[in-house]
Amino acid sequence: MQVFETIGAFRAARTAYPTLGFVPTMGFLHEGHLGLVRQAKAENGAVAVSIFVNPKQFGPNEDYASYPRDPERDLALLKEAGADLVFLPTPDVLYRPGSGTRIDVGGVAEELEGQSRPGHFSGVATVVTKLFNIVQPQRAYFGQKDAQQCAVVRRFVADLDIPVEIVVCDIAREADGLARSSRNVRLTTENRQKAPALFQALQEAARLFRRGERDVDVLENAMRVVLIEAGLPDIDYATVVNADTFRREQPCSDNALALLAVRAGEVRLIDNMPL
Ligand code: AMP
Secondary structure, three states: OEEEOOHHHHHHHHOOOOOOEEEEEOOOOOHHHHHHHHHHHHHHOOEEEEEOOOHHHOOOOOOOOOOOOOHHHHHHHHHHHOOOEEEOOOHHHHOOOOOOOOOOOOHHHHOOHHHHOOOHHHHHHHHHHHHHHHHOOOEEEEEHHHHHHHHHHHHHHHHOOOOOEEEEEOOOEOOOOOEOOHHHHHOOHHHHHHOOHHHHHHHHHHHHHHOOOOOHHHHHHHHHHHHHHOOOOOEEEEEEEEOOOOOOOOOOOOOEEEEEEEEEOOEEEEEEEEO
């Protein structure tokens, strides 16, 4: 496994690989990330991983400074998972003085997370486009955990004719259902115990949907009840949308996706489930 901090060195090494899978991450890796790396390795023969906590996708009052980081441990895990190339730039490598170009995706990027976190998806689209240009992978792997991010990436890849295939991988969960996330380590013991309620709320919506419920108000209320009873009342959104547009439809379509964003103390948790 080779590790690079500069664009030039990475590009020089990249030429040795005819096909390459790519997994962009913000580090502090867990089984969710490693599943993507293993799948990318299996499907492409070689895999590149980037580790970069992208300042441009964090709002001024968000957790950029406190986002957990442990590059040494990440590199050991990536070696074990079979990564071939790792790109580990510092912010000044990717954002040179005077750089101001940003990608504005519109549409699907304007709903939900786009409302709660203004500028977030523009920051994501800008950095992922840069990483695609540097890494030039045949396929790139993203987690369904960040469902709206996957839709945003598919949108700008199509709109900008970027020659990469986007592969979306299932959500890796803890034994109690909590979606794995780098931020989970920042949960207090008490909130860690409450956190599986997100998965339970999604399961409740899925159960009602399977029974034929298509009233979005009913599905949303059912999720809220589960969260509030579990002691997680600070709900950013608990909703059901069309999985293609991320728009709320009443009644919901068969192509429905339940999504949650909930604050547990200092930590904002997100999760989702196709219904
Ligand atoms: P992050 O480091 O949080 O930016 O995540 C990097 C990639 O890993 C993104 O495509 C995420 O959607 C994906 N990912 C994060 N957590 C999970 C998870 N629990 N299951 C599957 N993929 C995940």
